[in-house]
Amino acid sequence: MPPTAGVIRRLDETVVNRIAAGEVIQRPANAIKEMIENCLDAKSTSIQVIVKEGGMKLIQIQDNGCGIRKEDMEIVCERFTTSKLQSFEDLSSISTYGFRGEALASISHVAHVTITTKTADGKCAYRATYADGKLKAPPKPCAGNQGTQISVEDLFYNVSTRRKALKSASEEHARIVEVVSRYAIHNSGISFSVKKQGETMADVRTLSNATTVDNIRTVFGNAVSRELIEVGCEDVKLAFKMKGYVTNANYSMKKCIFLLFINARLVESSALKKAIETVYAAYLPKNTHPFLYLSLEIAPQNVDVNVHPTKHEVHFLHEESIIERVQQHIESKLLGSNSSRMYFTQVLMWLHNTKEFLHYNGLEVGHIYLMGRYLSRLL
Known part of the structure; x- marks a missing residue:
């Protein structure tokens, strides 16, 4: 009996987004790299990372950059939303890290994301939670310093195969420390720290007045x-x-x-x-x-x-x-x-x-x- 042709169907948008997210965010260290680059694009001089269970339970990154405008919070986790690119031709002279508007969107499709942010001219900070790229409720005013804090909880909670493929929590943590350390060495003049939630001592801490050689000494x-x-x-x-x-x-x-x-x-x-x-x-x-x-x-x-x-x-x-x-x-x-x-x-x-x-x-x-x-x- 000859084989019958399969029916071609359009994939559900949620499935498409999760597949795309898996390409961009492969592991916790990957998510942190993307978020560090966002902090650097925001002209931050202090970047602090806190993680739990190798980033699988919690990733929290705090910066003192320019913050996100309240008006932009609605679409900040949607795919292909960015402040760094307007036309395809801009790619030939791109000077920022981010440009596709995929990082936060991808993370929000495979984790629970909370953003707390305040701009320099904002009267207060605003907090909002996201799921599958969408704002779950209008941003709420709250206390906060200038800059942005992003909390990523239960990474890959809805992609069990990816979660099972990850290494142990200790190995994932080591990869996170490696990524933060490398950006710290390259970005002398910016203070970095990374530590486990609940710990008083940081695994890596560099100072804003340290030189590149100082940072190499601190890490290696x-x-x-x-x-x-x-x-x-x-x-x-x-x-x-x-x-x-x-x-x-x-x-x-x-x-x-x-x-x-x-x-x-x-x-x-x-x-x-x-x-x-x-x-x-x-x-x-x-x-x-x-x-x-x-x-x-x-x-x-x-x-x-x-x-x-x-x-x-x-x-x-x-x-x-x-x-x-x-x-x-x-x-x-x-x-x-x-x-x-x-x-x-x-x-x-x-x-x-x-x-x-x-x-x-x-x-x-x-x-x-x-x-x-x-x-x-x-x-």
Whole structure:
């Protein structure tokens, strides 16, 4: 008996929205990344994250940004509502993180969302709850400071397969801490904190007056921060600038840590990572890796940010040439730091071997130490 053709039906809008939400919001850390970017777009200088059960029970994010106007609260969780994009052509010069108006909408389709917000000129704050992208009741006036607090409860309560696929609460929490930490390192001048609900101590806390190196030290420790080399290059023809910090040949770890931001967006690039690790292979012990934090600024018209729903991948023009230029710059920096270190070691050996001669000529050990310190500054 020949097979019969199936009937094509239009999917229910709720089903469509949940499927779309699953593409944008894959796990709690993903939701937090989207909300942090909204905080940064709102010009916040303080971003505080509180989570419960790895973000599956509660995610609360508080900022001190510009807030949301009461008039906009009705549609703020609807799909394709945004203050950052008006026409498709605007994508070629987008300078904000958000642009599709999908993040809050997606979260509201798979969780219970409450927004409390106050603008600078608002007489009071307003609070509203949302479900499936819609306002459940008119916003209510309440007490509150300038900025926005978003509470996300019971993430994936209505998508059981996604909830079951998540890792343990402790592992999801670790992913959240990683995302917050990376944005904290990239955004010196903004204070970040992330902690579990009910805990007094934060897992990560950075200060608004801290430098990038201070924040790397806070997150990854002294062992990394004291072995950093500052890197930076630019190319007018390729229309890009690069700056950041990488570890020198003294430092290595079992797994590469690579923090990459392109136009201030946390992204991944396996090609760039591989190119840089190839350089380090000549300096580090076998099967060990460096720490890398790089920030690339590429002309917006040369970058396609609309590649992946989570925005963690971007495509850009002259990719091979830019990667090669970055690779060459890091190699030159490593070579310079390595030769300086070798030369300094040789000087110290010379000082040690001639200690008796120096003593014979009336120089004390303290003088030798001071000479070593002086030479280290010169190098």
